[in-house]
Amino acid sequence: MSTQFHVAHHFTDAEQQRESAKLGMWLFLLTEILLFGGVFVAYAVYRVWNPEMFINAHKALDVSLGTINTAVLIISSLTVALGIREIQLGRAKTSWKYLLVTILLACVFLVIKYFEYAHKFHEGQLPGKFYTYEGIVGTNPHVFFSIYFLLTGIHAFHILIGISLLTWVMIRTMKGHFSSEYYTPVEITGLYWHLVDLIWIFLFPLLYLIG
Amino acid sequence: MSSTNHSNVSYLEDKKGLWNWLTTVDHKKIGLMYLGLILASFLVGGILAMLVRMELISPGEDFYSADTYNRFFTMHGVVMIFLFIIPSIPAALGNFVLPLMVGAKDVAFPRLNLASWYIYVVGLLLAFWALLYGGVDTGWTFYTPYSSEVKGPVAMIGLAVFILGFSSILTGLNFIVTIHKLRLPGITWFNMPLFLWGMYATAIIQILATPVIGITMVLLLFERMSGIGIFDPSMGGDPVLFQHFFWFYSHPAVYIMILPAMAIISELISTFSHKKIFGYKAIAYSSVAIALISFLVWGHHMFTSGQSRFAAMVFSFLTFGVAVPSAIKVFNWLATLYKGSISLETPMLYALSFLFLFTIGGLTGLFLGTLAVDIHLHDTYFVVAHFHYVMFGGTVVAFIGGLHYWWPKMTGKMFNETWGKIGAVLVFLGFNFTFMPQFLAGFRGMPRRYFTYADEFTIFNVLSSLGAFFLGIAFVIVGINLVMSLINGKKAGQNPWHSLSLEWQTQTPPITENFAQDPVITHGPYDYDTQEVNH
Amino acid sequence: MSEKHSHVHVTPLWVYLAVGGALLVLTGITVAASFVDFTALFGIGSLNFAVAMIIATIKATLVALFFMHLYSDSKFYSLTLLAGIACLMIFIVITLLDTNYRGEIYEIEKGPIEPKAKIYRSAE
Numbered sequence: 072m073s074t075q076f077h078v079a080h081h082f083t084d085a086e087q088q089r090e091s092a093k094l095g096m097w098l099f100l101l102t103e104i105l106l107f108g109g110v111f112v113a114y115a116v117y118r119v120w121n122p123e124m125f126i127n128a129h130k131a132l133d134v135s136l137g138t139i140n141t142a143v144l145i146i147s148s149l150t151v152a153l154g155i156r157e158i159q160l161g162r163a164k165t166s167w168k169y170l171l172v173t174i175l176l177a178c179v180f181l182v183i184k185y186f187e188y189a190h191k192f193h194e195g196q197l198p199g200k201f202y203t204y205e206g207i208v209g210t211n212p213h214v215f216f217s218i219y220f221l222l223t224g225i226h227a228f229h230i231l232i233g234i235s236l237l238t239w240v241m242i243r244t245m246k247g248h249f250s251s252e253y254y255t256p257v258e259i260t261g262l263y264w265h266l267v268d269l270i271w272i273f274l275f276p277l278l279y280l281i282g
Numbered sequence: 283m284s285s286t287n288h289s290n291v292s293y294l295e296d297k298k299g300l301w302n303w304l305t306t307v308d309h310k311k312i313g314l315m316y317l318g319l320i321l322a323s324f325l326v327g328g329i330l331a332m333l334v335r336m337e338l339i340s341p342g343e344d345f346y347s348a349d350t351y352n353r354f355f356t357m358h359g360v361v362m363i364f365l366f367i368i369p370s371i372p373a374a375l376g377n378f379v380l381p382l383m384v385g386a387k388d389v390a391f392p393r394l395n396l397a398s399w400y401i402y403v404v405g406l407l408l409a410f411w412a413l414l415y416g417g418v419d420t421g422w423t424f425y426t427p428y429s430s431e432v433k434g435p436v437a438m439i440g441l442a443v444f445i446l447g448f449s450s451i452l453t454g455l456n457f458i459v460t461i462h463k464l465r466l467p468g469i470t471w472f473n474m475p476l477f478l479w480g481m482y483a484t485a486i487i488q489i490l491a492t493p494v495i496g497i498t499m500v501l502l503l504f505e506r507m508s509g510i511g512i513f514d515p516s517m518g519g520d521p522v523l524f525q526h527f528f529w530f531y532s533h534p535a536v537y538i539m540i541l542p543a544m545a546i547i548s549e550l551i552s553t554f555s556h557k558k559i560f561g562y563k564a565i566a567y568s569s570v571a572i573a574l575i576s577f578l579v580w581g582h583h584m585f586t587s588g589q590s591r592f593a594a595m596v597f598s599f600l601t602f603g604v605a606v607p608s609a610i611k612v613f614n615w616l617a618t619l620y621k622g623s624i625s626l627e628t629p630m631l632y633a634l635s636f637l638f639l640f641t642i643g644g645l646t647g648l649f650l651g652t653l654a655v656d657i658h659l660h661d662t663y664f665v666v667a668h669f670h671y672v673m674f675g676g677t678v679v680a681f682i683g684g685l686h687y688w689w690p691k692m693t694g695k696m697f698n699e700t701w702g703k704i705g706a707v708l709v710f711l712g713f714n715f716t717f718m719p720q721f722l723a724g725f726r727g728m729p730r731r732y733f734t735y736a737d738e739f740t741i742f743n744v745l746s747s748l749g750a751f752f753l754g755i756a757f758v759i760v761g762i763n764l765v766m767s768l769i770n771g772k773k774a775g776q777n778p779w780h781s782l783s784l785e786w787q788t789q790t791p792p793i794t795e796n797f798a799q800d801p802v803i804t805h806g807p808y809d810y811d812t813q814e815v816n817h
Numbered sequence: 818m819s820e821k822h823s824h825v826h827v828t829p830l831w832v833y834l835a836v837g838g839a840l841l842v843l844t845g846i847t848v849a850a851s852f853v854d855f856t857a858l859f860g861i862g863s864l865n866f867a868v869a870m871i872i873a874t875i876k877a878t879l880v881a882l883f884f885m886h887l888y889s890d891s892k893f894y895s896l897t898l899l900a901g902i903a904c905l906m907i908f909i910v911i912t913l914l915d916t917n918y919r920g921e922i923y924e925i926e927k928g929p930i931e932p933k934a935k936i937y938r939s940a941e
Contacts, residue, residue: 080795081387081464090891091390091463097894098455101901102493108905109497109527113512115909116523116916134848141844149837152884159827199517200509211518217510221501265885272876275844276869280851462893490904526912577907581915590918593911 089255096259100266103229107270110221114277117214124209128216129281131196131207133187137279140183141271147176148268151237155261161251163244170241170257173264177234184227191216222274229267236260290798292694292791307392308794312399313378314692317685319406320374323365326410328754330358335716335750338743341734351733352419359422360439361413364446365406367673368535370681371542372488373402373453376481378692380457382785383475385466385803387795390459398452405446412438421731423532426513426524430505437506440499447492447499450538454488457481468803475783475807476565480545483569487534487541487576495531498524522587529580537576539673541569543640543680544611547633550683551615552808553781554630555622559808561614568607575603585656594653601651608644612637627779628702632683635710639675643668646721661731663742664724667717675713682709682760689764690774694791697767705763708756715749780815783807826889836883840876847872 082088118125154169195203198220202213240257243249249257293310303311333354337345346354381389389395412418412435420429420436429436461482465474502524504510511517513524552559559565581589581597615637624630646668650656659665683706690696723742728735735743777786782805788797805813847869855864882888887895 079392081390081392087463091459093890093894094462094897095391095394095455095459097897098458098489099451101489101897102451102455104901104905105490105493105908106497108908109494109501111905112527112909112912113501113523115913116520117512119913119917134851138844138848142841145837145840145844148880148884149833149840152833153830156827156830156833198504198508198510211511214511214518217504217512221504221510225500262885265880268884269877269880272880273873276847276851276873280847280869282851282854282865486900490901494908520916523912523916526915530908530912577904578911581911588919589915591921592918593915596911596914 085253089253089258092255092259093262096262100262103266103270107222107225110218110225111273111277114218114222117211117218118281121210121214124207124212125215125281127207127209128212129278131191131194131204132219132279133190134279136183136187137275140180141275143176143180143183144268144271147173147180148265150176151261151264155254155257158244158249158254158257159251163247163249166249166257167241167244170237170244174234174237174241177230177237181227181230181234184223191220219278222278226267226270226274229270233260233264233267236263290789290793292789293794294694294791296794305396307388307396309377309381309389309392309395310692310792310794310796312395313374313376315399316369316377316402317374317692319402320366320370323361323406324370326413327358327362327366328757330354330361332750332754334358335747337733338735339747340744341737341740343733348733349419352731353417355731356419356421357413357417360409360418360443362673363422363535363539364443365409367539367677368446368450369402369453370677371546371684372457372481372484372538373398373449375546375681375684375688376457376542377453379688379785380478380481381460381464382691382788382792382796383478383783383807384460384464384469385784385797385801386460386464387797389456390464391456394452395456398449398456401445401452402449405442405449408438408442408445411435412442423525423528424502425528426502426505426519426521427515429502430509430514437503440502444496444499447496450488451492454485454492457485458489466800466803469784472563472566473803473806476548476559476562476569477545479566479569480541480548483573484538484541484545486570486573487538490577491531491534491538494527495535498527498531501527522584522589525584525587525589526580529583530577533580533583534573534576536669536672537572539677540640541572543636543677544569546680546684546687547615547636548611549781549783550629550633550687551618552810553687553779553783554627554633555619555624556780556810557618557622558811559614560617560620561610562808564610565614568610571607572604575600575607579604579651582651582656585653586660598651598653598656602648605644605648605651612641612644626703628697628699628706629683629687629779631703631706631710632679632686635706635713636676636679636683639671639679639710639713643671643673643675646671658727659724661729662724663720663728663730666730667720667724670717670720675717679709679713682706685764687779688785689767690778691785691790691792693768693771694774695767695771696774696778697763697771701759701763701766705756705760708759709753712749712753712756716746716753717749719743719745719749777815781807782809782813782815826886828883828886828889832883836879840879843872843876843879847876 078085078088082091150169151173154166154173157163157166157169191197195201196216197203197213198217199213202216204212237260240260244257293308297306303315306312334351337351337354377389377395381387415435415438418429418432418434418436418439420432424436424440461474461478501510501512505513505519509517511519513519513521515521548559548565579597579601581593582601585594585598646664650659650665650668686697686702719742723739723746724730726739728739728742774790776788776790779786784801784803784807787801850868850872851865855868856862858864881895881898887898
């Protein structure tokens, strides 16, 4: 088993293969940005139209839970970066532990998100025609919650995909599939995870910290 | 996989059987698999077009009700746009040719390539299922609030569009990475076929614009399910915002359709003029320029929608910007023809048709981009004629031209040249016969999307309908000629068109790995002035 | 296209930890800043929004440069990311050009109707 073992037949060397995979992932990340972008546009339009309603409606969100979740995601981004660093240095045995921590933090994020959602369901602060809450002054507060649920919902969906991908690369790391010579799947999964974090970095102030 | 014996068994002979095709990662086979489904979609879309023209042969209700008419023209649009034109050149021809042109064994991500085909199949099945389920009557643009309220399988079509978008994204992603990373040493950015520049520009749009149609369809689904109030005015939403979302994708998508066509034309014109392409860099950069400008002009579809006057003026102004790189291309092609030793073989006839039809389509686009003129022409048959001149006269003609051009390489068989030429001429005549009268009817104010019309428009519609049947017969001739070539066509040589481009330097049809060994690049793809062409 | 480097650049541990720390500190700052009304304080509209977005952009830049290795990688990856962001900005800004200026139409000024217009002649 040489270091060339993982090179597919249509690549000339491992470096070309790795660079290709990374470029492919970056291009995919662009599509993710534009996918979220659509909802950002809706956010911008409705916030400019109804500034008062947005300020009033955002008070229904829990800033402390949002802050905790932001911290959780940032730390998870750090741990996945460290996991990649470990595998770059050839230390698969510590690498997978970092990945495990990342997965656990992702789960913590989802649990907190679940409690936030449950509270909103209870209060009737729901999107569109399911909106029944009456404590918010301003035009069409249900639009704020539509956008809130769309942004955080699509984001949570990406967290779920991220957890599956991280689990997959963690298992492969445990099995010793990766080394300092070949760790592309870990690296591009990391890129994906950082993007999920990056989007949250913008969602957090846009939704929780309006004012 | 690594133990390749470099025998000269062609990719068609290598690993036969249905299962091997369905699990293949060979870009050539995937290209052919795309081609089959794309042509099937073209047939379905074409039949729907015939049904539409049949109803319009005289005013009033002739064969079926207005409601059915609405479904037919909507499904004609959906099938032709999302299932046929958008994937046609990139996914079918591009998949086959692009890796050959860069001298690679395959695209960068072969399994992703196969996955994109399966995703396309899922989208196609959903769309056809919805068609059988009664279809939708929203128009292919799905404008809210009608689409968010109307009964029918709108959600299913929306989902199909979402899924087909994914397939398109993966194709684009694969192409960009392949062009960046898998070019052979010696093939530089300015020494590669212009087809690749066109594909590259197309892929930029596929990656940046397609996600937006995805999220638009998601929002539309949620609007239908739970009235989220983003597009639906009864819930405080803004239907014009839907149009922004829709056209932010669908205007660039027009260039997803036309840029690959332009890419093919660059190849055809140079090859059949046996002359170096004029203004290589100008054509290359203009492709990228079109891709970039395409993101700035979507609002010219919305001049009568109620968008702000300010935005409309900005969009109208920016729209003229697209004309510049488009014209640069046309002038360069004409300059390539000048003093070339032109041979009028079938693909070249299509290329010349393209020049004529695209120029008309492009110039009438400027009428429509002009804010004041558009107020009169908007939603008339002038628009219908315009975009058919660009989409059909441009893209489809170039696609059929490219199909004839690469047909020998793909199948190993030559089609009958005489019948090929007859087909090309008939398509050209039938096309003009069909759509030229629509310009006149539209200019006089005949609105689009109605199953009937005022009596004064009868003559234009009769001409147009007869033209459409003529065009249909022309395509039957083209189809039969291609199919017959598979049955009893002459065996094609390695380089029947005497091209210098790399895909013709390997055997016909190519082996699975494309080249027996990595070719050594000694000349550019257009060096006809200095190079002897080996046949 | 790509230069062949035989070994990969491994970012030192302290860089990751410093960036992670900075991100947490910036999160604290942005939450604290949200309780200050800059708009009222300086009399500049949307200043609160601007402050929040500037901090978020700094955080995102840190993640992209160091966690996602854009700092040490080929600049082409940075270019692709910027292209995507530029595209999104175009989408937002031009859409707002419409939604923020809706309903502004020309004042119709009083004046004589063109008497020679065809429509009036045929009605006679």
